[in-house]
Amino acid sequence: GAGVSQSPRYKVTKRGQDVALRCDPISGHVSLYWYRQALGQGPEFLTYFNYEAQQDKSGLPNDRFSAERPEGSISTLTIQRTEQRDSAMYRCASSRAGLALEQYFGPGTRLTVT
């Protein structure tokens, strides 16, 4: 079946602009996760949802970052007033009910802030 999809795959934006990154999880997966991966580092947890409820947003670095999943399926990660330090690979993952820790990752969105 189809895996996790993310769009856009690449995004170049100018400092100060807002960006919205989209994640479409595997059909039927109830949990959705956002991670950020800087160059040379491992993925770093940002936030996750069970259905439409945001369960943990402790990894969001500051209030410029927000995420939503209004209908319990597609999620959007929004970064307002982007800064160069926001440049990274943003990865989305999803998992089934009862198997929350078996997370399936999407291809990621490479964000470059110039």
Place this chain on the structure above:
Amino acid sequence: AQSVSQHNHHVILSEAASLELGCNYSYGGTVNLFWYVQYPGQHLQLLLKYFSGDPLVKGIKGFEAEFIKSKFSFNLRKPSVQWSDTAEYFCAVNGVTGGGNKLTFGTGTQLKVEL
């Protein structure tokens, strides 16, 4: 807080050589442990996982990992690597108590297998 250390950042091996990638974690309680792999141009994929029971777990493509609680380690092994194992390997931990569903990853090990 939980953390993961992968001491080997780059490993180069010849085909048929044996592989062992180190992973140590820092967490005071019960953990779930994972190895993920990212082949060139592909997504992160789950290679194997440990939740409980037999500390020696087997994953896909002939990989295995051993959980040694006393050493806080979860090293990845393969007896004989192939060129197609060239990839980046990430160890990850989830703390059962207080960790929620989040995974904490190490910085990764880039493995290159030469013919």
